[in-house]
Amino acid sequence: IVGHHRLTSGSVAFEGKALDRSAAYDRARSGIAFVPQGREIFPLLTVRENLESGFAPLKRADRNIPGHVFELFPVLKQMLGRRGGDLSGGQQQQLAIGRALVMRPKLLVLDEPTEGIQPSIIKDIGRAIRYLRDQADIAVLLVEQYLDFCRELADEVNIMDRGLIVHTGPAEDLDRADVRKFLTV
Secondary structure (H helix, E strand, C coil), rough: CCCCCCCCCCCCCCCCCCCCCHHHHHHHCCCCEEEECCCCCCCCEEEHHHHHHHHCCHHEEEEEEECHHHHHHHHHHCCCCCHHHCCCHHHHHHHCCCCCCHHCCCCEECCCCCCCCCCCCCHHHHHHHHHHHHHHCEEEEECCCCCCHHHCCEEEEEEECCCEEEEEEEEHCHHHHHHHHHCCC
């Protein structure tokens, strides 16, 4: 979806446009933002510089940090001059999400956003995702193993096994037995 791996079969489309051969930067320009597993912030850049790195797909006139980034993650505003590598893991995750939001995406892809994050920050991230989904008109694709987090935030759940969707249904209908049935080794 974000263009980091070549398709071996099938196709990817966004807003009716085929993305099969589009480079990652073209997908970003089309409105797809990606927060990778492990955050991948720039540890030597400041929080402000990390956020501004999200400007890349934007026209010069649109290069500003939207206010909702700091409303969702107030700690970032307090730490604009601090280096990204000096932040806690949870703060780095908030920074990575903030950087993706700077580009004003139509689709936000989050890969394992709860990985290695303390419970209080997981709740903050969950509130932010809920806001983006309900108020900011941003579609969210959440790749996550933490079942309760998914059920709390998702409308629909797809379970994949080796690249194939093996289960689709409403999030509220998903239970641990379903997950074990599809993913037990």
